[in-house]
Amino acid sequence: MAKVIPLAPEEASWKCDPNVFQFKTTEEVPTLQEIIGQDRALKSIEFGLGITNHNYNIYVLGESGTGKSTTVKGIIDKKAKGEPVPDDWCYVYNFAEPDSPMAITLPPGKGFLLVGEMDELLDILKRDIPKVFESKDYEKHRDEIFEAQQERTRSIFMRLEQRAAEKGFVLKKSVSGLALAPAKDGKALSQEEFNKLPPEKKKAAEEDMRILQEKLSDAIREARVVEKETKGRIVSLDREVVQYVVNPLINEILDKFKKFPTVVDYVKSVQEDILVNIDDFRPKEEMPLALGPLRLQQREPTFERYRVNLIVNNKDTGGAPVIFETNPTYYNLFGRIEYRVQFGVATTDFTMIKAGSVHKANGGYLIINALDMMRNIFVYDSIKRMIKNREVRIEDVWEQYRLLSTSTLKPSPIPINLKLVIIGEPFIYYLLYNLDTEYRKLFKVKSDFDAVMPRSVDNMQKYAYFISTRCKEEDLMCFEKSGVTRVVEYGARLAGDREKLSARFNDIENLIVEAGYWAKVEGAFLVSAVHVEKAINEKIFRNSKIEDKLRDYITEDTIMVDTDGAVVGQVNGIAVLDPGDYAFGKPSRVTARSYMGDFGIANIEREVKMSGKIHNKGLMILTSFLGERFAQSFPLTLSATVCFEQLYDEIEGDSATCTEVYALLSSLSGAPIDQGLAVTGSMNQKGEVQPIGGVNEKIEGFFGVCKAKGFTGRQGVIIPKRNVRNLMLRQEVVDAVRDGRFSIYPIEFVDEGLEILTGKPAGEKGPDGSFPAGTVNHLAAQRLLTLAKGFKEFGRPAASKSAKSEETRNAKGESKKKE
Numbered sequence: 050m051a052k053v054i055p056l057a058p059e060e061a062s063w064k065c066d067p068n069v070f071q072f073k074t075t076e077e078v079p080t081l082q083e084i085i086g087q088d089r090a091l092k093s094i095e096f097g098l099g100i101t102n103h104n105y106n107i108y109v110l111g112e113s114g115t116g117k118s119t120t121v122k123g124i125i126d127k128k129a130k131g132e133p134v135p136d137d138w139c140y141v142y143n144f145a146e147p148d149s150p151m152a153i154t155l156p157p158g159k160g161f162l163l164v165g166e167m168d169e170l171l172d173i174l175k176r177d178i179p180k181v182f183e184s185k186d187y188e189k190h191r192d193e194i195f196e197a198q199q200e201r202t203r204s205i206f207m208r209l210e211q212r213a214a215e216k217g218f219v220l221k222k223s224v225s226g227l228a229l230a231p232a233k234d235g236k237a238l239s240q241e242e243f244n245k246l247p248p249e250k251k252k253a254a255e256e257d258m259r260i261l262q263e264k265l266s267d268a269i270r271e272a273r274v275v276e277k278e279t280k281g282r283i284v285s286l287d288r289e290v291v292q293y294v295v296n297p298l299i300n301e302i303l304d305k306f307k308k309f310p311t312v313v314d315y316v317k318s319v320q321e322d323i324l325v326n327i328d329d330f331r332p333k334e335e336m337p338l339a340l341g342p343l344r345l346q347q348r349e350p351t352f353e354r355y356r357v358n359l360i361v362n363n364k365d366t367g368g369a370p371v372i373f374e375t376n377p378t379y380y381n382l383f384g385r386i387e388y389r390v391q392f393g394v395a396t397t398d399f400t401m402i403k404a405g406s407v408h409k410a411n412g413g414y415l416i417i418n419a420l421d422m423m424r425n426i427f428v429y430d431s432i433k434r435m436i437k438n439r440e441v442r443i444e445d446v447w448e449q450y451r452l453l454s455t456s457t458l459k460p461s462p463i464p465i466n467l468k469l470v471i472i473g474e475p476f477i478y479y480l481l482y483n484l485d486t487e488y489r490k491l492f493k494v495k496s497d498f499d500a501v502m503p504r505s506v507d508n509m510q511k512y513a514y515f516i517s518t519r520c521k522e523e524d525l526m527c528f529e530k531s532g533v534t535r536v537v538e539y540g541a542r543l544a545g546d547r548e549k550l551s552a553r554f555n556d557i558e559n560l561i562v563e564a565g566y567w568a569k570v571e572g573a574f575l576v577s578a579v580h581v582e583k584a585i586n587e588k589i590f591r592n593s594k595i596e597d598k599l600r601d602y603i604t605e606d607t608i609m610v611d612t613d614g615a616v617v618g619q620v621n622g623i624a625v626l627d628p629g630d631y632a633f634g635k636p637s638r639v640t641a642r643s644y645m646g647d648f649g650i651a652n653i654e655r656e657v658k659m660s661g662k663i664h665n666k667g668l669m670i671l672t673s674f675l676g677e678r679f680a681q682s683f684p685l686t687l688s689a690t691v692c693f694e695q696l697y698d699e700i701e702g703d704s705a706t707c708t709e710v711y712a713l714l715s716s717l718s719g720a721p722i723d724q725g726l727a728v729t730g731s732m733n734q735k736g737e738v739q740p741i742g743g744v745n746e747k748i749e750g751f752f753g754v755c756k757a758k759g760f761t762g763r764q765g766v767i768i769p770k771r772n773v774r775n776l777m778l779r780q781e782v783v784d785a786v787r788d789g790r791f792s793i794y795p796i797e798f799v800d801e802g803l804e805i806l807t808g809k810p811a812g813e814k815g816p817d818g819s820f821p822a823g824t825v826n827h828l829a830a831q832r833l834l835t836l837a838k839g840f841k842e843f844g845r846p847a848a849s850k851s852a853k854s855e856e857t858r859n860a861k862g863e864s865k866k867k868e
Contacts, residue, residue, distance in 0.1 A: 053794050053801050055765065058787040061778045063547035065534040069509055074575055075528045078517035084120050085511045086502025086552045094124055097494035098414075098468060103439060104491055106469040108419070110478045111498025114555035117472050118373075118416075120498075125371050125414045125470065132369035135412020138361040138463055139163065140399050142354035144318045150358075150399035150460045153311050157363035163312065164357045166302050167319075171355050174323065177294045178330035187290055191283065198279040202272045209261075209268045216257040220265075227265060231258070287327045295323055319355055326350075353400050360384070360404035361411065369413035374406040377417045379427045382406050383435075384443040386458055402460055407441045410467050419473025432469070436491045441465050501549040504541060508550055512537050512557075519558055525565040531578035536560060539585060542745065542777040560584055582780070592631035596750070599635055604757045608695055610636045611724035612758045618642060618716035620806070621727035622693065622708040623751055623766070624700070625743035632743065634750020636727055638694040639705065641712035645836050645843070646688030650675070650713070653692040654700055661701030670703075671710055673734045674799075678826070679833050681818050686837040689713060703731045704741035707767075710799055711806055718828035720807040725764040726794075727751040728802060736799040740771040745778055752782050752791055760785070765792030767802045800826075 072078055084091055090111070097107035109117050137160025143151045155163060181187055206227075210220045219232040231254050246254070299320045306312040323330075329350035363370070374381060384405035388395040406415060422428050427446050435441050440462040448457070471492065478495070481488040502508055513533050520527055528536070539560060543551035551557065563584035568576040602608040610621060622639040625632055652668045654660035668691070676685045691709045693700060707730035715722045729747050731739040741747075748766045755764045773795050785791035796802045800811035803825055812824025820827035 053796055053805060055792040055794055056773065056776075056786065058783050060773060061776055061783045061786050061793060062780075063538065063541055063777060065509065065537045065541075067530050067534050069506055070513055070530050070533060072513070073530060075513065075517040075520055075533065078513050080518040080521060081511065081514040083511075084116070084123075085515065085554070086508060086550070087115075087120065087498055090120075090496045090498045091124070093494060093496035094121065097470075097496065098125065098128055100494075103436060103466070105494050106436065106492045107471070107494040107496055108478050108492045109470060109472045109496040109498065110475045112500040112553060113474070114553035115498040115500055116552075116554045117498050121416060121470060121472060121496075122371065122373055125416070129369040129371050129413055130367060132413070134363050134366050134368060135370065135466075136361075137161065137359065137363055138404070138408060138411070140358040140360060140402050140460055141315050142399055143461075144322055144354075148457075148459055150402065150458060151311075151315070152461045152463050153309075153315065154463075155309060155312070157366060159306075159309075160357075160359045161362055161364045163306065164359045166305065167355060167357045170298050170302065170319075171352055173298060174294065174330060175352070178291055178327070179332045181290045181294060182287075182331055187286075190286055194279055194282045194286065198275055201275045205268050205271050205275070209264055212264065213261055216261060217254065218257065218261055227269070288324050291324060291327050291330075295320060322354070353398050356400055358400045358402055360402060361408050370410050371414045371416070372406045372410040373416045375418075375421075377406070377421050377428055378425045379431060379446050380405065382417075382428060383431060383441055384408055386443060386445060386460075397458060399458060399460070402443055402458070405441075405443075407435065407465065407467070408463065411441075411463070411465055412467065414468045414470060416470045416472065419471045419477045422471065422473075423477065433487055433491055435465060436469065437487075438462075439465055498552070500552055501544040501546065502552050504544075504548050504550045509537050512540060512550065515554065515557065516561055519561050520565075523562065525562065526568050526574070526576050528561075528564075529575040529577050532564065532576040532581050535578040535581040536564075538777070539581070545742070545745070545777075546775050547777055548774055560588075563588065589631070593633065595626070595628060596631070596633040596635075596753075600753055600757055603636065603754050610638055610754060612755050612764060613761050614724045615721035616724055617719055617721045618712055619724070620708050620712045620715070620722050621724060621751065622705045623727050623729045623747040624702075624705070625746050625750075632746050634743065634747035636751050636754050637696060639691065639708045639712050640694055641689060641691045641709065641716040643687055643689040643713065643716045643832070643836075645839050647686050647840060648688035649685075650687075650689045650691065652709075653690055654696065659696070659699050661699060663703050664701055664705070667703035667706035667731065668709065670732065670734055671706055671713070674710065674732070674736055675713070677734065678736075678814070679830050683834055683837045685833065686840050687717075687833060689716065702741075704729050704743075706730070706732045707738060707799060707802060711803060714803060714825060714829050715807065717832045718807075718825045719832070720809055720825050720828060722806045723763070723808065725755075725761055726767060726806055727765075728767045728806070730767065730769045730796070730802070732799055738769045738771075738796050738798060738802070740769045740775070744768055744772040744775050748776075748793065749779060749782060752785065755791065756785075760790040762790055764790075765794060767794045767796055767805060770795035770797045 090109070094107060094109070097105055109121055111117050134157040136154045137157055139153045139155065139160050140150045141153055143149050153160075153163075206220065213220055214232075217232055219230055219236070220227060221230055299316060302316050303313055306316065329352070382405045384407070385403050386397055387401040387403060388397045389401070390396075406417075422432070431446075442462045443460045445457055469492075475497075481492075516528050516533055516536060519525065536557065537550065540550040540557060541547050543553060543556060560581065564576050564581040567583045567587070568580040571580070573580065599608065603610045611619075612621075618641045620639045622637050623634050624637055626635050650668065650672050652660060652665065655665050655668065679685060691713060693705075708728045710732065711722060711728060714720075727747075729741055729744065731741050733739060748768070751764075751766050755761075776793075782791065786793060794802070794805050796805075800813075803811045807825055810821070810824045812820035812826040814820055814826070820830055
């Protein structure tokens with residue numbers, strides 16, 4: 050097996066060639082006019098925005114910091130500017146069904162005009178109609194009508210009085226109204242005087258009384274008819290005089306909105322309601338209180354029913370609306386009906402209907418965040434209902450949960466035509482896609498933002514454009530060429546691949562801002578690579594408290610990790626800890642012990658349920674690998690344990706599989722392992738080493754421990770060869786590699802790492818299945834054979850003893866039979 054050569058310093062990291070850039074400072078670089086590295090996502094958005102089917106709404110997913118929100122809003126804003134402006138929407142009073150306000154749509158700007166026309170109409174009517182009723186002409190015509198009524202009424206009762214006088218009766222007024230009474234010489238008789246009359250006269254008087262009483266009833270009915278006719282004439286007079294004021298104004302509005310039938314019908318309803326409710330416009334008189342000199346003004350009539358509630362005004366909108374709702378609660382999206390409280394009573398009317406973001410985005414685009422949408426109750430289901438029904442209703446969503454039903458408004462629904470764009474994390478997309486069948490029908494376009502992009506010269510140039518754009522837009526200090534190259538290198542580190550660049554431009558922008566700050570602190574005029582490096586190191590310092598504490602514990606030997614010497618069955622493994630804001634490598638001691646038995650290989654973390662499924666899978670691969678290698682001619686009969694020492698939380702992942710194999714083979718063979726080396730790597734059943742994640746953090750984590758405890762010149766890390774392309778190590782690690790203080794060994798097969806750790810040949814299996822004498826594999830195979838034979842021999846004495854006892858019992862039995 051070929052000897053593994055440590056990586057050269059140039060292989061430990063990638064350096065951007067400054068000659069790629071043909072400028073001295075970013076002041077010479079044009080600003081960025083396009084989105085970088087998101088061709089797939091941009092084409093998906095273009096497709097989703099271009100298709101008009103209402104079920105083709107868009108879900109934009111991707112890692113945080115990839116610029117999803119900014120990109121989407123920029124694309125939609127640009128597209129919306131060239132699209133037609135949608136209509137205005139108003140709510141008006143429904144004279145046929147007062148509890149169901151009517152929605153009216155008008156071309157942009159016409160809604161505002163209608164509001165102004167109706168407000169002006171109402172102001173003029175409230176001013177001019179009272180003047181009409183106070184005019185002398187009106188009073189003259191009204192007095193004439195009343196005089197005619199009085200004349201006719203007087204004539205009716207005068208005829209009745211004459212007839213009553215002929216019969217010896219008089220007509221007198223009483224508390225209960227008009228009454229007939231017998232009279233003598235024009236004076237009404239008292240009851241005593243009437244009783245003294247002779248019976249014949251009394252009887253005749255009573256008969257005349259009955260006839261006259263009928264005449265009185267007829268006269269009263271006739272007077273009421275006259276009074277009703279008079280009221281009708283007064284109403285006709287009122288309508289006639291009011292129409293002189295109303296009709297010209299109404300006709301002017303009708304002429305302006307004659308192309309809109311709904312507005313024409315509404316204005317005609319307003320005209321008729323004004324004429325029906327003329328009394329509301331009459332001057333009001335003060336009503337005296339029962340006590341004191343104060344005077345109580347009568348309750349003013351409301352004229353709100355004649356106003357127009359403009360909920361969507363696109364008068365000043367340029368192109369289609371683009372609404373980014375940052376707080377998508379139910380009421381913020383779908384509108385609300387507000388209430389006013391007076392004297393403890395809540396009241397409302399159609400003028401208190403408020404539009405939501407859906408109404409404002411109607412005819413355009415609505416953008417919301419997926420997580421915010423899912424957090425707010427009722428929102429997701431209501432959005433789906435809106436898309437399916439293609440209409441939006443303003444409702445009191447809590448009404449169904451109240452113990453008592455309350456009367457409220459039921460505004461008519463508004464048709465909806467918008468494109469909904471949801472921005473969120475991938476896990477929400479796949480959660481909805483797999484668990485909600487309706488989601489698949491309503492959100493058919495997926496725009497997936499990538500976190501990385503190829504490290505091409507074109508993309509590196511675009512990085513420079515991005516830096517130039519941010520500097521100019523944020524009024525930051527310009528970058529010189531070295532500063533730009535260091536930012537590009539940082540982008541490769543974020544991508545975790547030297548052949549890629551990060552598309553998480555939020556992190557890149559943060560670095561640009563922070564590097565500019567440190568350049569300003571030092572009094573520089575341009576941002577150089579030194580300032581970018583300073584910004585990176587300062588950010589690490591701000592976030593690395595936990596890493597530093599753990600390193601201190603290792604240095605103090607509170608957490609036991611050796612970086613020198615050689616120990617049997619003990620290897621340094623490396624895990625990655627990521628609290629969220631900063632990821633780092635944490636070295637751990639992995640130990641293995643093997644002994645006689647048939648329990649097999651046990652992972653202590655698994656036995657106490659501190660390991661995840663992937664880690665458990667790695668242990669099963671390890672067992673399979675050992676069985677295939679050593680148990681071809683005898684059974685794999687052993688008991689062995691593998692443990693991550695001083696581990697107090699759950700472990701997950703298979704990147705420690707190689708580490709566990711080395712610890713176990715060391716325990717079986719008795720070959721000590723160099724403690725100056727740490728191992729990371731996954732493996733398959735064939736012994737091939739597979740790549741792992743977080744390789745930079747792991748190497749830097751063990752490097753930090755070696756630095757703290759002191760370099761010996763023999764320290765280093767064994768990594769999968771397939772991870773070499775992922776190496777973007779810090780400069781101090783690269784320098785240590787160059788100086789020979791630290792080494793990085795890339796391996797393809799498990800045995801390569803075994804030779805590095807033990808300093809002995811691993812040994813390749815021969816045609817007969819045996820390994821060369823003295824090799825690590827030979828020693829391990831011999832130990833396994835010894836354990837298998839020992840376990841078998843251990844069981845034989847008991848079996849032999851049992852057999853002899855049985856023979857003894859049989860012999861005694863035979864003797865007794867003979868006796």
